[in-house]
Amino acid sequence: MTKTAFLRPRSAPAEHMGSFTGLLREWLPRQRWFAGKDRPVTDLGVLSMTELFPGCLHVLVHAGHGGVPAPGGAPPAGDCYQLLLGVRETPSPRLGRALIGRVRDGSLAGMAVYDALHDPRAAQLFLERLRRPGTSGPLRFECDAPQEVPAGLVPRLLDAEQSNSSLVYGDEYILKVFRRIQPGVNPDLEVPGALARQGCHRVPAPVAWFRTTHPFKATLGVLQPYLRNASDGWTLALDALASGDDFTAQAHALGRATADVHLALASAFPVGAPGENGRTAAGMTERLTAAAHCVPALQPFVPGLRSAFAALTTCDPGPPAQRIHGDLHLGQVLRAGREWFVIDFEGEPSRPLSERRSAHSPVRDIAGMLRSFDYAARQRRPWRPEWARRCREAYCAGYAARAGWDPRKKHGLLRAYETDRAVYEVLYEARHRPDWLPVPMAAIERLAVRGD
Numbered sequence: 001m002t003k004t005a006f007l008r009p010r011s012a013p014a015e016h017m018g019s020f021t022g023l024l025r026e027w028l029p030r031q032r033w034f035a036g037k038d039r040p041v042t043d044l045g046v047l048s049m050t051e052l053f054p055g056c057l058h059v060l061v062h063a064g065h066g067g068v069p070a071p072g073g074a075p076p077a078g079d080c081y082q083l084l085l086g087v088r089e090t091p092s093p094r095l096g097r098a099l100i101g102r103v104r105d106g107s108l109a110g111m112a113v114y115d116a117l118h119d120p121r122a123a124q125l126f127l128e129r130l131r132r133p134g135t136s137g138p139l140r141f142e143c144d145a146p147q148e149v150p151a152g153l154v155p156r157l158l159d160a161e162q163s164n165s166s167l168v169y170g171d172e173y174i175l176k177v178f179r180r181i182q183p184g185v186n187p188d189l190e191v192p193g194a195l196a197r198q199g200c201h202r203v204p205a206p207v208a209w210f211r212t213t214h215p216f217k218a219t220l221g222v223l224q225p226y227l228r229n230a231s232d233g234w235t236l237a238l239d240a241l242a243s244g245d246d247f248t249a250q251a252h253a254l255g256r257a258t259a260d261v262h263l264a265l266a267s268a269f270p271v272g273a274p275g276e277n278g279r280t281a282a283g284m285t286e287r288l289t290a291a292a293h294c295v296p297a298l299q300p301f302v303p304g305l306r307s308a309f310a311a312l313t314t315c316d317p318g319p320p321a322q323r324i325h326g327d328l329h330l331g332q333v334l335r336a337g338r339e340w341f342v343i344d345f346e347g348e349p350s351r352p353l354s355e356r357r358s359a360h361s362p363v364r365d366i367a368g369m370l371r372s373f374d375y376a377a378r379q380r381r382p383w384r385p386e387w388a389r390r391c392r393e394a395y396c397a398g399y400a401a402r403a404g405w406d407p408r409k410k411h412g413l414l415r416a417y418e419t420d421r422a423v424y425e426v427l428y429e430a431r432h433r434p435d436w437l438p439v440p441m442a443a444i445e446r447l448a449v450r451g452d
């Protein structure tokens with residue numbers, strides 16, 4: 001009998017939970033998807049641990065960043081992360097990169113613990129679990145309509161720098177395993193499901209998903225069809241920049257695709273109240289203040305940026321608020337065949353889930369994509385501002401052709417939303433990719449000084 005048989009029943013006893021926290025305390029902050037890199041982890045606790053199959057544990061951990069426990073014994077402020085942990089005496093040498101460490105004490109002392117998403121055997125068994133709806137402890141494995149996902153698809157873990165972790169199965173399906181878990185339905189399940197019911201073909205529809213009921217209700221992962229031979233917009237844009245190829249036709253089609261998705265979102269999630277620019281401006285100003293506190297390089301530009309937000313209260317109110325993508329950029333769009341598809345409806349990962357699921361101006365998504373053209377144009381020296389400007393024109397024209405209103409005619413709104421997005425990007429880059437910070441900072445300088 002292996003030592004892991006110890007871990008039964010399915011919800012593992014508290015004794016084992018403590019064995020892992022020492023290892024995870026070191027490993028967790030080094031992961032790309034760990035959101036609290038700018039704050040030390042002051043406390044780490046296992047919130048739930050479920051044996052999925054022998055040698056593979058599903059674990060939710062809480063990483064605290066100081067503060068006192070909330071009333072009722074709830075953990076103090078911090079984030080919850082999802083892990084799949086492999087526990088073996090001797091993991092295969094191929095799993096070296098995935099090794100988290102060896103348990104130091106308790107009944108599992110000496111066992112190696114690793115990130116099981118890197119283990120093809122565990123990934124295969126996990127798909128088997130998803131193919132059959134049912135429960136494992138607090139975990140629920142579900143699907144919408146019975147779709148025959150074939151058995152035995154070979155898994156591979158995407159090694160892209162991501163906010164979550166994704167496994168591709170046989171180039172047929174892709175499973176996104178959310179890493180930072182917040183209570184509630186994840187919009188990356190909710191939105192594609194609702195869009196599929198609207199008949200929107202621009203978004204791959206969920207095939208199966210899993211969620212937890214403990215320590216709170218939350219979506220944990222979604223399986224969807226994998227778009228084979230697709231290229232993401234970022235790669236295509238950089239290729240076009242490198243070869244000198246025109247990208248305006250692609251940008252125009254992308255504008256049309258964005259409008260299609262916005263129209264489908266507006267039908268799928270009808271919103272009663274109109275957008276309120278005063279509240280939006282206040283939120284943007286608050287985010288700027290918080291960002292300038294974390295990234296001092298922003299401080300000299302704060303007055304100029306604030307004026308962009310203040311102008312929101314007097315400018316054309318623009319289109320009504322509705323559900324949107326929330327983090328639209330060139331990496332979130334895939335070109336397959338002659339069509340653009342839109343993925344990853346999670347929204348900006350650092351915002352609370354309730355905010356990400358509420359209505360916003362569609363201009364926010366448009367601004368996200370316009371910022372992305374600027375990011376792409378700045379990847380080459382000399383910088384190619386005219387490339388970004390042409391893409392911007394084409395994208396807005398494509399959007400206008402489908403949506404019936406032209407983003408270029410909403411100058412005040414666009415400036416405010418692009419500024420807000422650039423502020424978000426400054427914070428994102430400072431936390432995750434400090435080498436990239438000059439890219440959004442250049443936009444900040446331009447938006448604060450010239451406002452175009």
Ligand SMILES: Nc1ncnc2c1ncn2[C@@H]1O[C@H](COP(=O)(O)OP(=O)(O)O)[C@@H](O)[C@H]1O
Binds near residue numbers: 158166225232332
């Ligand atoms: N349905 C899909 N078909 C093909 N590739 C996909 C699909 N969904 C995601 N991808 C690939 O996986 C990458 C990460 O997906 P994404 O949803 O953006 O994850 P994250 O939230 O971790 O950033 C994308 O950049 C894309 O290359």
Ligand SMILES: O=P(O)(O)O[C@H]1O[C@H](CO)[C@@H](O[C@H]2O[C@H](CO)[C@@H](O)[C@H](O)[C@H]2O)[C@H](O)[C@H]1O
Binds near residue numbers: 164376
């Ligand atoms: O794709 P995610 O949901 O993880 O989005 C996050 O990471 C993105 C980077 O991977 C980041 O996007 C920024 O960099 C892109 C180039 O790598 C650029 O195209 C985007 O315009 C820029 O915002 C995104 O902001 C972040 O939420």
